[in-house]
Amino acid sequence: MKIRYFYFLVTFLSACGTKQSDLPKSTSAEIANSADGKALELADRMMNAMGGARVWNETRYLRFDFVVEADGKELSRHEHVWDKFTGRYRMQGKMRDGRYYCILYEDINKKMGLVYVEGKLLVGKEADDKLQYGYNRFINDTYWILMPWKLKDPGVILRYDGLQKDSASGNNYEVVHLAFDQVGLTPK
Numbered sequence: 233m234k235i236r237y238f239y240f241l242v243t244f245l246s247a248c249g250t251k252q253s254d255l256p257k258s259t260s261a262e263i264a265n266s267a268d269g270k271a272l273e274l275a276d277r278m279m280n281a282m283g284g285a286r287v288w289n290e291t292r293y294l295r296f297d298f299v300v301e302a303d304g305k306e307l308s309r310h311e312h313v314w315d316k317f318t319g320r321y322r323m324q325g326k327m328r329d330g331r332y333y334c335i336l337y338e339d340i341n342k343k344m345g346l347v348y349v350e351g352k353l354l355v356g357k358e359a360d361d362k363l364q365y366g367y368n369r370f371i372n373d374t375y376w377i378l379m380p381w382k383l384k385d386p387g388v389i390l391r392y393d394g395l396q397k398d399s400a401s402g403n404n405y406e407v408v409h410l411a412f413d414q415v416g417l418t419p420k
Contacts, residue, residue, distance in 0.1 A: 268390070279380050294312070319339035323369060372417070
């Protein structure tokens with residue numbers, strides 16, 4: 233089954249002031265130990281093509297939908313709104329069981345917030361489980377959009393795999409292989 237991911241309404245709004253990036257900073261030593269020079273050059277080119285570090289640092293709000301389709305049918309849709317400066321995060325959509333949810337994080341980084349399923353406020357373990365579910369979606373769904381900015385995160389290992397030809401289009405692409413050393417929800 234071929235699954236296509238669509239990003240609908242990706243909107244970046246720059247803040248008036250600047251703020252340090254919410255993404256982890258890597259030291260020169262960490263980067264040197266986890267990537268080769270050509271891979272780092274391509275990572276920098278991708279980040280610059282997306283506006284560079286200044287644009288990311290000044291971006292306050294991010295709004296997108298993460299949609300999964302298979303065989304022309306929409307399987308799931310999760311709507312995301314993130315205030316990077318405060319950590320406030322709103323996510324809503326349908327869970328695998330078909331029930332509608334809305335999670336309002338006071339701070340996504342602390343996994344604190346309110347959870348509604350089918351309009352009912354959840355409490356206790358049920359709420360904690362859904363807050364974790366939402367956090368996992370946040371990690372997964374934002375990665376697909378933010379990946380170029382995350383290439384130099386601590387624990388990411390980059391390797392330049394050279395120029396490769398895509399058999400379907402005939403286009404040549406430079407390829408960087410990513411590996412993850414004890415990072416995120418799916419290390420290795």
